[in-house]
Structures are given as C-alpha cells and as structure tokens.
Amino acid sequence: MKTRISVRTRMAAALCATALAATACASSDDGDKDSSGARTSPQDLYKDGLVNPEKDPGEPVDGGTLRMAEYSEAVVLDPTKTYPTGSTGLNVMASIYDTLMRYNPETKGYDPQLAESLASDDNITWTLTLRDGVKFTDGTALDADAVVASIQRFITNRGLHGQILGANLKSMVATDKSTVTFTFNGAWARFPSLLAAGPGLILAPAAYADPASFKPIGAGPFVLESQAPGEKTVVKANEDYFGGRPHLDKIEFLQLGPDQTKLESLEAGEVDAVYVSSEKVVKDLVAKGYAGNMSAVSGVPTINFNHREGTATADVRVRQAVELAFDANTFLERTTGSDVLADRGLMGATSIWKTGVEPVETDPAAAKKLVEEAKADGFDGKLHYVGLSDATSKSGAVAIKAMLDAVGFDVQLDLVSAVGDVVKKVYVDGDFDLARGSNSIPDSDPYAALDTAMDSTSGANPGRYASPEMDGLLAELRAADGPEEGGATLAKIEELWKKDAVYLNVGFGGFLEAWNDNVHGITPTTQTAVLFDDAWLSK
Missing domain, CATH: 3.10.105.10 (Dipeptide-binding Protein; Domain 3)
Known part of the structure; x- marks a missing residue:
C-alpha cells in the first residue's frame, strides 16, 4: 500500500502542476482584437494543427542548435515520474525516446513513427509491427521484448494513462522479434493515441535496470547531453537514428518564465521557438504571422x-x-x-x-x-x-x-x-x-x-x-x-x-508552440507536443 500511495501522489503532483499551467490559457485581453486590429475569435485560434504554415521551406539544411523556451521543466526524464505531455516534458522525452506512433491533426488519425505499423480488424486485437534494425543508443535492439517490458513498466508504475491501459488490457505478447499483439477486453478505437504518448516512449532495458539509477536511454533522434535544473536541458543528434541523423546538431530546451517573456525573447531572436498558452500572447503570435502548432483543450x-x-x-x-x-x-x-x-x-x-x-x-x-x-x-x-x-x-x-x-x-x-x-x-x-x-x-x-x-x-x-x-x-x-x-x-x-x-x-483554451521563420520541419503530435526528428534551421 505504501508503494501505491507514493505512485498516486507522484502522478497527482504532475496533474496539479499541469492544472496550474493550464489556467494560464486565458489571459488579460479584450477578447476581440489582436495587436494589428484584426478580429481573432476563439473559433479562429483554438483548433488543432499548424497555424500560419509556410508554403515552401526549401531543401533542409544540416547543422545548428535550436533554442526552445519550454512551458515547464522535465527535471526527471523517466516518463513514469514526469507527466508526459507537451507542457510538462513530452517534447524533450520524445526527442530522446521517440514515440511508436504520432497523432496527425490534419487526418485526425495516427501515423507510424518509431513503429512500422499498427493495425486492427476489430479494434480489440491490435498488431504492432516494429521496424527492422532499430537500436537503442546503447547498441541493444529495440525489439518486441523491449517494447513489452517498457510498456509493462509504464503500466506498473502508473504513468499517465497507464492505469487505463492496464485496466483494459487482456494480454500483451511479443509474438516474434518484431511483433507485439495487444488484446483488450473490449473495442478501443483510439488505442493508437496511447502509443503516441507516454506508453509509446520506449526505454532500453538498461535505462531502468537499476531502480536507484535511472538512465535516459532510448532510440530517438537525440540523446541527452546535459541538464542544468531550472535553466536548460540540452540534447544532441543521435548519429545512428533509424531515420537518419537529424538535421539539427542540438536542441536547448530552456526555462524562461512567463509567456510574455518568451514572446519578447522570440522577437529579439534570443530563442527560436516558444511554448505558450496565454490568450493574449497566443493571439499576438498568430496575428504577427509566426508559424506554430496549436493544441486545443477543454476543461481548463x-x-x-x-x-x-x-x-x-x-x-x-x-x-x-x-x-x-x-x-x-x-x-x-x-x-x-x-x-x-x-x-x-x-x-x-x-x-x-x-x-x-x-x-x-x-x-x-x-x-x-x-x-x-x-x-x-x-x-x-x-x-x-x-x-x-x-x-x-x-x-x-x-x-x-x-x-x-x-x-x-x-x-x-x-x-x-x-x-x-x-x-x-x-x-x-x-x-x-x-x-x-x-x-x-x-x-x-x-x-x-x-x-x-x-x-x-x-x-x-x-x-x-x-x-x-x-x-x-x-x-x-x-x-x-x-x-x-x-x-x-x-x-x-x-x-x-x-x-x-x-x-x-x-473554460477552455489551448497551447501554442510557435517558431521564427528560420525554423522548419517541426511536426505536431498528441498531448500538446511536437517532434523534432525532421526539424532544421535555415541559414
């Protein structure tokens, strides 16, 4: 019972932190006009997907460090201990671990990311097929056994939605080295959403082999370089990423404080991208033509x-x-x-x-x-x-x-x-x-x-x-x-x-990740997060 309370408390702490963050979704503003005088209604703003998308970014360029002002800090990079949403750490964790699937706001469906495919004929039995040859950054294989073990750990430790997954899961079996079969107690049409979020962050067995010494080892496009609590987390390119070395050399996930400070830093060129929720700042960014990804949410x-x-x-x-x-x-x-x-x-x-x-x-x-x-x-x-x-x-x-x-x-x-x-x-x-x-x-x-x-x-x-x-x-x-x-x-x-x-x-609101016009290739996904495997900076 002692362990159960501690896990519940940890999860609740993350929920409370997110609640405090989300209440900033409404902010001092007239509710009708942006800084340019144009009307910007909630119906215009709060819809999932890209805003002010660029038409032709040109050919990707390799190199550079993207500086992103995050919403809050992922002090611990264990997805069972840090709430895996975009506002609380999923951006940096997905850069290290990747996700099996990705939410596509244009189709309202889910596309394979780290996985090769996910399919079901009845929404009760789902077959996950893994890509051949994918390895964790410690050199071990990302195979079906590793996927089952990582997801089971997520369920056992009650990561976000892990309890829902465990309660509805009849069986999870590695049927061969590249296939995992999930069978549920009833139909689950949006099960892929979980594999695009916390449960889909697959950890190498060595990451959690020693419970007292967690190591952030994944198969994502980046690897952890350094952490300075309260200041920044830096990840560097994974030279052996299955999709090819990412274009970026590094990403710095920064802690800058209030949304207005982030906006000013973006305008000054001190950062390349920001994560905000304040209604006024969101409207200002959209009205000024900044590209970005909007994730609308209810109940905030x-x-x-x-x-x-x-x-x-x-x-x-x-x-x-x-x-x-x-x-x-x-x-x-x-x-x-x-x-x-x-x-x-x-x-x-x-x-x-x-x-x-x-x-x-x-x-x-x-x-x-x-x-x-x-x-x-x-x-x-x-x-x-x-x-x-x-x-x-x-x-x-x-x-x-x-x-x-x-x-x-x-x-x-x-x-x-x-x-x-x-x-x-x-x-x-x-x-x-x-x-x-x-x-x-x-x-x-x-x-x-x-x-x-x-x-x-x-x-x-x-x-x-x-x-x-x-x-x-x-x-x-x-x-x-x-x-x-x-x-x-x-x-x-x-x-x-x-x-x-x-x-x-x-009320309701949303989270916006916005970026300068030298930033390209950031990909939206679920849980108000984005992926950086295709991101690049123009010179």
Whole structure:
C-alpha cells in the first residue's frame, strides 16, 4: 500500500502542476482584437494543427542548435515520474525516446513513427509491427521484448494513462522479434493515441535496470547531453537514428518564465521557438504571422468536488448549488482579466466533440434554495476550499468564496504555497470539499482524459466519484473512433456529468508552440507536443 500511495501522489503532483499551467490559457485581453486590429475569435485560434504554415521551406539544411523556451521543466526524464505531455516534458522525452506512433491533426488519425505499423480488424486485437534494425543508443535492439517490458513498466508504475491501459488490457505478447499483439477486453478505437504518448516512449532495458539509477536511454533522434535544473536541458543528434541523423546538431530546451517573456525573447531572436498558452500572447503570435502548432483543450480550469462519504460535497444538492452559484465569466475576469474563454460545457466551444448539451446556467436563487434544503437536513453550510496562495490563485479563491457565501455557504479558504501540499490534501488525504484543478481534454482523444477524471477505478480521479453508469458510458466512448461514432455517447456522458455535478468546468483554451521563420520541419503530435526528428534551421 505504501508503494501505491507514493505512485498516486507522484502522478497527482504532475496533474496539479499541469492544472496550474493550464489556467494560464486565458489571459488579460479584450477578447476581440489582436495587436494589428484584426478580429481573432476563439473559433479562429483554438483548433488543432499548424497555424500560419509556410508554403515552401526549401531543401533542409544540416547543422545548428535550436533554442526552445519550454512551458515547464522535465527535471526527471523517466516518463513514469514526469507527466508526459507537451507542457510538462513530452517534447524533450520524445526527442530522446521517440514515440511508436504520432497523432496527425490534419487526418485526425495516427501515423507510424518509431513503429512500422499498427493495425486492427476489430479494434480489440491490435498488431504492432516494429521496424527492422532499430537500436537503442546503447547498441541493444529495440525489439518486441523491449517494447513489452517498457510498456509493462509504464503500466506498473502508473504513468499517465497507464492505469487505463492496464485496466483494459487482456494480454500483451511479443509474438516474434518484431511483433507485439495487444488484446483488450473490449473495442478501443483510439488505442493508437496511447502509443503516441507516454506508453509509446520506449526505454532500453538498461535505462531502468537499476531502480536507484535511472538512465535516459532510448532510440530517438537525440540523446541527452546535459541538464542544468531550472535553466536548460540540452540534447544532441543521435548519429545512428533509424531515420537518419537529424538535421539539427542540438536542441536547448530552456526555462524562461512567463509567456510574455518568451514572446519578447522570440522577437529579439534570443530563442527560436516558444511554448505558450496565454490568450493574449497566443493571439499576438498568430496575428504577427509566426508559424506554430496549436493544441486545443477543454476543461481548463476546473473546480473539483470531493465525493467521498462524510464530506459536505458528498451531497449532490451541495454540489449542484455550487454549480448554480458559480459564474465562470466573473471568475476568469478576476483571475485573468478576460472572460472570452469561459465555457461551462464538458467540451469547449471550439471542440469537434462539442455535444450541444446545455451547460449549467448561473442561478443564485436556485442555488440558495438547494443550500436551504441541505441545511434543513443538518448541513452546517461550511465548505473547505483548497488552493494555492499565489496572487492569481488567491484572487480566484476569494471570488469563489464571494459567490458561494452569497447563496448561504460559509467557505473556508485553505490556501497553501506548495503544489505538493495541494496534492496531499486532495489525492492522498481527501481533505477538501472544493479544489481548483484542470483536465486539459484534447480533441485527439477525449476518452483517456475523461476516464482518468471520472472512472471509478482511476487513481487520478480527485473526488473519487464513482458511478457504474458513468463507467459503462466511458467504456462505450472507448470504442468510438471520433465524434461521428462517439458523439451520442459523449452527450450521454455530459448529461450524467451535469446531473451528478461531478466537477465544474470553467473554460477552455489551448497551447501554442510557435517558431521564427528560420525554423522548419517541426511536426505536431498528441498531448500538446511536437517532434523534432525532421526539424532544421535555415541559414
């Protein structure tokens, strides 16, 4: 049990860090005009794929060091310990390990990357075929046994979506040196998404042979050269990469601070590429013609409810009253200065998965009535809110307290300085009624994020919400290969999510990786990340 808690805590810490990052998706701005005066609506901005793509970059040139200002730092390059998303380390980890598959935002499908192919006739049994002759940078073969061992380690150590993979996996077998066969308990149409993300980061056996001394050994286009915590991580070209030596000599993944600082550094030529989410900075970059990759996400930020027995929010009337009292526009105005990205629906306004289910409307009178009903049954009106104590988070907490106190609640603010303290209170101790969070649900695969947040067996389900009906609907969604097949199921999920008041969505947003016009060949993939195997710098 001690080991399980430690793994859950580590994963929860990463989730909380991402939540704090994602809340910057809305930023002070007028919501209508960019710096050039042109209108730039969320519908224009927040769509997956390349923005301002160049038409003819010319022939690739070898050499040079690409300097990228990252969103946050991957201090540990073990994908079971660092949350493998673009905003929290997947960019650098994918450069070292590569991924078996890659998400293609143009086709909305998945292309082979490190793998040769991935195929299924029924979406239950999937056959992964590996490329011949691929080796890890320590000289050992990247074969089926290595793939099975790496993925099994990811599942055992509960890497991001590892629990979902393990729970649905009937068998994973190396049928020969170049073939792995996955068999699931039911259809899983978007299974390739996992092999484009954390589970698809294949580690050499020597990387984790000594649990006390992890070594970042992969088969990606780059190898680790150096790390300076809080400053930069440097990778250099893998001379023996299966796809040929990359064009770049090196990549420096830098830590520069706020998005505005990154924008200024990009404009000054001090960096070649940046990773940002601030609405204002995103709009400025797009309006100024910078090329880049946009990854849209829903559910940023959220307010999590504790469903555990004995808590005030175990009563659905209390949760519904909070939903009715909450005003997303006011909250975002207070915390970011702009309400343009407010959206109470399960999926954001620009999502291809938007269901049309009407979101909860703010209704203080209805909220007050529910609070009075709960008090008549013994509820004392007190709610325990957990959040961070920085200025922005405190502004949000104060706004929530004002909204809820106005309808009869008595909100007690518990604001702490460290993310780790939030993790312990929410994920380990369950010591909260309300807590700020984020889901960052991508259009490429909403199932995985929704299952992580709401499945009754998920270790990253912050409120321990449990519903057999929801579990069944999530299983139905797993079988869907896009909104055409899964839209009706997602609508049922949203109706139940709304009725049960599982958690409260505040808005939507996106992450943008943007680069100067001397940068070419960066390839978008899943989890708000990009790949650099074909990247190059013009002289």
